[in-house]
Amino acid sequence: MGTSRINGLEFSHKGENIMETLTGVREITAIPEYYGENVFNLRTMRNYLSEKAYKSLSATIQNAGRLDPNIADEVADAMKTWAVSKGATHYTHWFQPLTGSTAEKHDSFIKPDGEGGVILEFSGTELTQGEPDASSFPSGGLRSTFEARGYTGWDPTSPAFIKEGPKGATLCIPTYFIGWHGEALDKKTPLLRSMKAVSDQVCRLGELFDIKSQGKIAYATLGGEQEYFLIDRDFYYQRIDLVQTGRTLFGKEPAKHQQMADHYFGAIKSRVMGFMEDLDREMWRLGAPLTTRHNEVSPAQFEVAPIFENLNLAVDHNMMCMEVMQKVAEKHNLACLLHEKPFAGVNGSGKHMNWAVAGPDGKNWLSPGDNPHDNAKFLVMLCAVIKAVDTHAGLLRAAIASAGNDHRLGSHEAPPAIISIFLGDQLTDVIEQIEKGGATTSKQGGTLQVGVDSLPELPRDATDRNRTSPFAFTGAKFEFRAVGSGTSLSGPNIVMNTIFSEALDEICTKLEEDKKAGKDFNASVQKVLQSVIKKHKRVIFNGDNYTDKWVAEAKKRGLPNLKTTPEALEIMKSPAAIKVFESRKVLSKAELLSRYEVYTEGYDTIIRYEADLSVDMAKTMIVPAAVEYAAGLAESIKTIESINKAKSQSTRKLLKDVSAETEKALTKIGKLETAIKGGAALKMKAAMDALRESIDALEGLIPAETWPLPSYAEMLFML
Numbered sequence: 001m002g003t004s005r006i007n008g009l010e011f012s013h014k015g016e017n018i019m020e021t022l023t024g025v026r027e028i029t030a031i032p033e034y035y036g037e038n039v040f041n042l043r044t045m046r047n048y049l050s051e052k053a054y055k056s057l058s059a060t061i062q063n064a065g066r067l068d069p070n071i072a073d074e075v076a077d078a079m080k081t082w083a084v085s086k087g088a089t090h091y092t093h094w095f096q097p098l099t100g101s102t103a104e105k106h107d108s109f110i111k112p113d114g115e116g117g118v119i120l121e122f123s124g125t126e127l128t129q130g131e132p133d134a135s136s137f138p139s140g141g142l143r144s145t146f147e148a149r150g151y152t153g154w155d156p157t158s159p160a161f162i163k164e165g166p167k168g169a170t171l172c173i174p175t176y177f178i179g180w181h182g183e184a185l186d187k188k189t190p191l192l193r194s195m196k197a198v199s200d201q202v203c204r205l206g207e208l209f210d211i212k213s214q215g216k217i218a219y220a221t222l223g224g225e226q227e228y229f230l231i232d233r234d235f236y237y238q239r240i241d242l243v244q245t246g247r248t249l250f251g252k253e254p255a256k257h258q259q260m261a262d263h264y265f266g267a268i269k270s271r272v273m274g275f276m277e278d279l280d281r282e283m284w285r286l287g288a289p290l291t292t293r294h295n296e297v298s299p300a301q302f303e304v305a306p307i308f309e310n311l312n313l314a315v316d317h318n319m320m321c322m323e324v325m326q327k328v329a330e331k332h333n334l335a336c337l338l339h340e341k342p343f344a345g346v347n348g349s350g351k352h353m354n355w356a357v358a359g360p361d362g363k364n365w366l367s368p369g370d371n372p373h374d375n376a377k378f379l380v381m382l383c384a385v386i387k388a389v390d391t392h393a394g395l396l397r398a399a400i401a402s403a404g405n406d407h408r409l410g411s412h413e414a415p416p417a418i419i420s421i422f423l424g425d426q427l428t429d430v431i432e433q434i435e436k437g438g439a440t441t442s443k444q445g446g447t448l449q450v451g452v453d454s455l456p457e458l459p460r461d462a463t464d465r466n467r468t469s470p471f472a473f474t475g476a477k478f479e480f481r482a483v484g485s486g487t488s489l490s491g492p493n494i495v496m497n498t499i500f501s502e503a504l505d506e507i508c509t510k511l512e513e514d515k516k517a518g519k520d521f522n523a524s525v526q527k528v529l530q531s532v533i534k535k536h537k538r539v540i541f542n543g544d545n546y547t548d549k550w551v552a553e554a555k556k557r558g559l560p561n562l563k564t565t566p567e568a569l570e571i572m573k574s575p576a577a578i579k580v581f582e583s584r585k586v587l588s589k590a591e592l593l594s595r596y597e598v599y600t601e602g603y604d605t606i607i608r609y610e611a612d613l614s615v616d617m618a619k620t621m622i623v624p625a626a627v628e629y630a631a632g633l634a635e636s637i638k639t640i641e642s643i644n645k646a647k648s649q650s651t652r653k654l655l656k657d658v659s660a661e662t663e664k665a666l667t668k669i670g671k672l673e674t675a676i677k678g679g680a681a682l683k684m685k686a687a688m689d690a691l692r693e694s695i696d697a698l699e700g701l702i703p704a705e706t707w708p709l710p711s712y713a714e715m716l717f718m719l
Helices: 018-023 030-034 051-062 069-085 124-128 188-208 233-237 240-245 270-285 311-331 372-391 393-399 403-408 425-436 490-516 521-539 548-557 565-573 575-583 589-644 649-678 681-699 712-717
Strands: 002-006 009-013 088-094 106-108 110-112 118-120 150-154 161-164 169-179 219-224 226-232 290-295 301-306 334-337 353-358 471-473 478-480
Touching: 030 270, 051 069, 069 088, 069 124, 069 169, 124 150, 169 188, 188 219, 188 311, 188 372, 188 490, 219 301, 219 311, 219 490, 226 233, 226 311, 226 712, 233 240, 233 334, 240 589, 270 290, 270 301, 270 311, 301 311, 311 334, 311 490, 353 490, 372 393, 372 425, 372 490, 372 521, 393 490, 393 565, 393 575, 403 565, 403 589, 425 521, 490 521, 490 575, 565 575, 565 589, 575 589, 589 649, 589 681, 649 681
Parallel strands: 088 169
Antiparallel strands: 002 009, 088 106, 110 118, 150 169, 161 169, 219 353, 226 301, 226 334, 290 301, 353 478, 471 478
8 A cells, every 4th residue: 555645635545656546557658747737736835845834834734724924935936936837927816705606816927127127026925815806796795885805815725726828827826705804705714614613523522532633633525526518519609598597498308318318327429528538637737636427317418526635625626627617618619517407307417515524533534444433433423414414404405505406406316405314224223223222233234343332233334325315324425415516515515514513512512521520431422322313313314305205204304395595595594503603603693694695686686687588588589480480381371271272270270389379478478577577586487487388388389490499409419
């Protein structure tokens, strides 16, 4: 076994280097030449910094500490020297405002030299702090429009990288974004706060199990699987709805789509493979390798998955990946669609969030381990997750709420809006025995002995996966499958980290009290776990989450079923939500409520412009095509009947059907316009759905050469 480092993270592997482990190939020539060439990671830093500065910065990165101001100028100059060698002329503080995307303002390295020439300079102050205009970013009331100051600050735990343009390059420095009074205006700031909350409590649990942190931190890890669609770019430009909203507002389901499941894991078409190979190459150059690529269920749908890594880094890498996917797709005359439901009637796209926790010892504490001591620790972690998810299921639902995800949840392999946990039969059996106390057996399968009195043997992972569950234990990690494909992973991870740290805090407090009172530790663990399971087992469900029976059962259990984004977002204003975020020092009440305002306004805005566009497309593109076809059909009937001297019954019926559906569409356009004037988002959404029924029906009546939009069959299959 050997070890290698990527972006400051250590990997164990069997081969001589990490490339062999990741690719399975020993002799490679191309990959080592470009792997990580555009990222200023620890390996690169060693070549540009003094030994003292390197050690200091390395410790800062690995322990999420503060940058020593005494080395700031040296680090900045080294970063500039490296960036210029890569063709960079500008730098930018790359941050993640509440828009859900990334933002950047470019500044040049060039400074006047006082003698009529220029020099290239980059100071420690410029590296660590910037001041982009904050007035136009959404703040939900945290900032007034006339208050423009917003500050970006370097996040040294996420390495700087090079973004290449057509004729140059820019040094991108990952940063957080805060207001004049320190209020979080972005998604990274509360994410970093939530990671600290996790570290504090996990290290505290470690002390109870005699695992000393010794100055090291614990951290959440993440692997974000990314689903997406690819279509021909020419079709994309012919669909104004795709260009403006990311989804098709109209479109008749084709005769064949995903019924045969022949696309899933099928042979990848050469054009798509070219895209995937280029995407892999670009992400590897950025030190963010993708390890998996394959066809997904729907035609034209695909998925990539990255290496699992430190959560903060994983979020940044996913944001980078979404941007790179768009650029690479354009190069191949393709359009990459990241909307959760670009096509009705087939699978939507998710971003499965694989979440785990690494302790200060560097081990995954959601893995049962190989000894009784680890098994007991794992069960405490597991029960903390169960407690957190049950207590704050509504917040998890709010974290993945969006106009796009509302179309996806609950159908075509997407989990429903009811948040529940899948554990599998064996682990559930262990949990049930713990609840009863004194359990000693386990269902068939490999087992691990738990080192706590009266606990059963713990089974190794030997269970199937439940693809309908929104929150499933999949062996050493939890997979939150309800996250939408176009969503930043920050939001759901902020919530998960926060609620988990609260649950673990309460468990650790009880165990510490018992220890201080001289009680037997094994007995205390058993009692605490038993209490947690009894109170929170209602959230565990291993069955089919799609059935009406589960909906009724979930209601009986008291689990929330927040079907729409407006319902889900209301949870953010609850006293319980405010309390958990404030107590963990992740978001203040004002910061939390600001996000409610931003996300609510964002939802309403999306529904409004989708409704406006639906009216425009129907009135200016589709209805005219239908009327023109009906007029031509009427003229043809007149001509044919004058020759045949007999009524064309079937043709007349076709004309009648087209005319009737056109009239229905016009009526529904009027109703949608009325709903738009009323301003109620849910009424607009219902009116859009009704209009779509008539428009899609017309598509099935009007000849393809007359229909003004590319069809689903063309977009999904012509790649």
